[in-house]
Amino acid sequence: MVKCRAFEKGKWNYRHGKIKKGISDMAKCNHCGKATTFGHNRSFSQRATNRAFKPNLQKVSVMEKGRLVKKTLCAKCIKTLGKSAA
Template identity: 55%
Template sequence: MLHLKCCAEITPWDHDENVGQGFLNAWRIATMAKCQRCGKGTQFGNNRPWSRKATRRNWQINVQKVTVFENGRAVSKKLCASCIKSLTKA
C-alpha cells in the first residue's frame, strides 16, 4: 500500500539531501547577509558574459561580526564594512 503525504506533512528532511541544496544555501545566504545598522542586504541581478546569455546571480555585502558599545554595554552585531568604517570615524 502506498502512503501519500499531504503538503502539511512534508518537511524539508523528507527529501533527498542533495536535492535543492543550492536553493537552500542561496536562501540562507540571502537571509543572513544583512547589516543590522543600515539594513543593506544581498543584491540580485544577471551575469552578462560576452555571449550576452543572462544567468541569475547575487552580490553579497561584506558583513562582519563586531562588538560595539551601545548605552555603555558591549553588544555583538553583524555590520557591513561601510557601517564599520563610519563608526570608526565618529
C-alpha cells in the same frame, strides 16, 4: 510514508525548521539594512545567468549605552562608526 510536521501550526521540525519569508537578520547589516541583491552575469554573447551580490558582513562588538553588543555590520558601516568615534 513519513509525515512531515513542518507545516503544522507552531510546530518545529528539525529537518526543515520554521518557515519564514524574507531575508534573515544574519544576512543583513544591523545598521543600514544592506542585504543580498540579485542580478545577472553577462557573457560576451550577452546571455544572462543569475547571480547574487553579497555585502561584506562582519560580526563586530560595539559599545551601545555603556554595554558591549555583538552586531552584524557591513564594512562601510564599520568604517563610518570608526570615524564618528574618533
